Amino acid sequence: MTSQSDDLYELKGRDLETFGFARIRDLAYDAVQELWRIRKSEGWTQVRLAENLGRDTGWLCKRLQGPGNWTFRTFGALVQGLDGEVDIKVRPAGTLLRATRNQNPYSEYVRDVRRPKSAPSAEPPPVSLGRSSRSSPSATNSVVELSI
Amino acid sequence: MSIRLRIIALEGVDLWRFEPPKLLLKRRLYLTATGRKYLIDPDSATNILRLRGFIQSAMVHWVSGGRVRADVNRKGRFLKRLDPPPPEIWEIRVTDPVPQVRLLGRIVEPDTFIVHRIHTRKYLGDKGGQGWTEAMNACVSEFDRLFPGEPLFQRNSIYDYVTENCDDVAI
Numbered sequence: 001m002t003s004q005s006d007d008l009y010e011l012k013g014r015d016l017e018t019f020g021f022a023r024i025r026d027l028a029y030d031a032v033q034e035l036w037r038i039r040k041s042e043g044w045t046q047v048r049l050a051e052n053l054g055r056d057t058g059w060l061c062k063r064l065q066g067p068g069n070w071t072f073r074t075f076g077a078l079v080q081g082l083d084g085e086v087d088i089k090v091r092p093a094g095t096l097l098r099a100t101r102n103q104n105p106y107s108e109y110v111r112d113v114r115r116p117k118s119a120p121s122a123e124p125p126p127v128s129l130g131r132s133s134r135s136s137p138s139a140t141n142s143v144v145e146l147s148i
Numbered sequence: 149m150s151i152r153l154r155i156i157a158l159e160g161v162d163l164w165r166f167e168p169p170k171l172l173l174k175r176r177l178y179l180t181a182t183g184r185k186y187l188i189d190p191d192s193a194t195n196i197l198r199l200r201g202f203i204q205s206a207m208v209h210w211v212s213g214g215r216v217r218a219d220v221n222r223k224g225r226f227l228k229r230l231d232p233p234p235p236e237i238w239e240i241r242v243t244d245p246v247p248q249v250r251l252l253g254r255i256v257e258p259d260t261f262i263v264h265r266i267h268t269r270k271y272l273g274d275k276g277g278q279g280w281t282e283a284m285n286a287c288v289s290e291f292d293r294l295f296p297g298e299p300l301f302q303r304n305s306i307y308d309y310v311t312e313n314c315d316d317v318a319i
Contacts, residue, residue, distance in 0.1 A: 007188050008179070009168050011201060018201025019208075022244070026205060030215045037315075066225065068244040094170035105176050105211075105259065106167055111156050 028075050029067035035084045036064065044082075052081040151256050154295055162294055163262070166207055174213025174312065175259040180290055183253070186266035194249060194266055202245040203266060210240060210261060216314040218306050227310065230280075234288045236300045252287050255309045256301050264290050 011019050039049070050060040063074055079086055155163060155178065164184050166177040179187060186192050187203065194203060209226070210216070218227035230237045230252075240261070242249035248269035253262045264287040273279035303309060306316045 008164060008166060008184070011204060014198055015201045015204075018198065018245075019204050020201075022202045022205035023208060025244075026209055026214065033215060066243060096172050097170060100172060105173050106165060109152060109155055109159075109165070109176065111159065 025067045025070060029070065031086075032075065032078050032082070032084075033064075035079070035082045039082050049081050053077055151295065151298055151301070154298065155256075155260075158294055166211060168208055168211065171208065171212055173211050175211050175261070175310075177207055177211050177261045177263065179263045180253075180294065182286075182290060183251075183263035183266060192266075193268055193271065197247065197268065199242070199245050199247075199249055199268070202242050203249055203251065206240055206242045206249075206251065207263075213313055216310050218310060218314060218316060230284060231276075234284055236302055237284045237287050252283055254287065254291055254301075256295070256298075258309060258311050262291070 036044075036049075046057050046060055046064070050057045053060065063070065063078065076086075159165060159178075162181055163178045164181075166179060167173065186194060187200065189195060194200060206226075208214075216227050217225035225243075226241060228239050228241060230239055236254055238253060238255055238261070240251040240253075240263075242251070250267055250269055250272060251263045252265040252267065254264070255261050265283050267279075267283055271279060272283060301309075306314060
């Protein structure tokens with residue numbers, strides 16, 4: 001028996017659009033935050049970054065707290081202000097999964113544990129237990145990676 | 149019975165594993181029957197308000213191992229332990245849509261979040277008010293029904309709850 005049901009994952013229409021928007025925005029925010037952590041460890045301050053951008057620290061502080069008001073312009077400005085660069089890759093979904101020795105965190109939480117603790121490197125780990133593999137629109141149809 | 153065995157026993161009946169296909173996963177998230185209903189029922193408030201995409205993005209952020217800004221005491225940005233009583237009720241904060249959304253539940257083991265309720269922030273009302281109290285108590289009631297006699301997972305450091313890619317440093 002499986003606890004999985006596709007209705008938990010399959011988004012359609014505007015919900016799918018919203019998911020895609022929220023997901024890419026969160027990834028962009030995480031990526032900028034990662035670079036910001038590096039810059040802070042190098043001694044950068046919000047004042048310095050704000051000066052780089054020609055903005056006041058209030059504007060900057062709000063953008064660093066969350067991506068709610070972010071646009072592509074905000075994203076680009078922050079990357080450049082932090083002296084970073086962007087590498088965007090859009091892949092077919094599952095590519096990363098197949099390329100990685102991934103330990104599924106649910107592997108020890110299933111009734112019928114037939115899988116080894118470490119998935120073999122050549123084959124994708126059986127993440128989906130008993131779920132159909134139909135390729136209808138899904139919230140995770142593409143993996144988008146943003147690394148700065 | 150360990151919490152893990154109990155989760156396994158409840159799966160498909162009272163708990164649903166959130167395991168998006170084709171995605172590298174790092175953490176676990178389960179929805180109770182009630183939590184699942186809030187997510188998928190077209191008549192739920194969050195779906196009427198077209199917030200599901202935002203909610204699902206937050207859930208994917210959690211299970212995919214996305215950066216968690218959290219704290220056990222101060223104001224967490226993504227994950228926050230709510231002020232007791234009752235103890236050990238956590239929220240995943242979906243803060244960018246309007247209205248905002250809160251996923252209320254418990255962390256029962258490291259990296260394992262169980263969602264009991266999904267409410268808009270507006271529904272919950274003022275901090276410490278009746279809406280919050282009722283929602284938190286509902287989480288406890290459901291948890292006690294699903295995990296009778298199970299001790300709470302209670303720690304002092306956020307890193308005991310979220311083992312990787314987590315920070316509690318103020319920006």
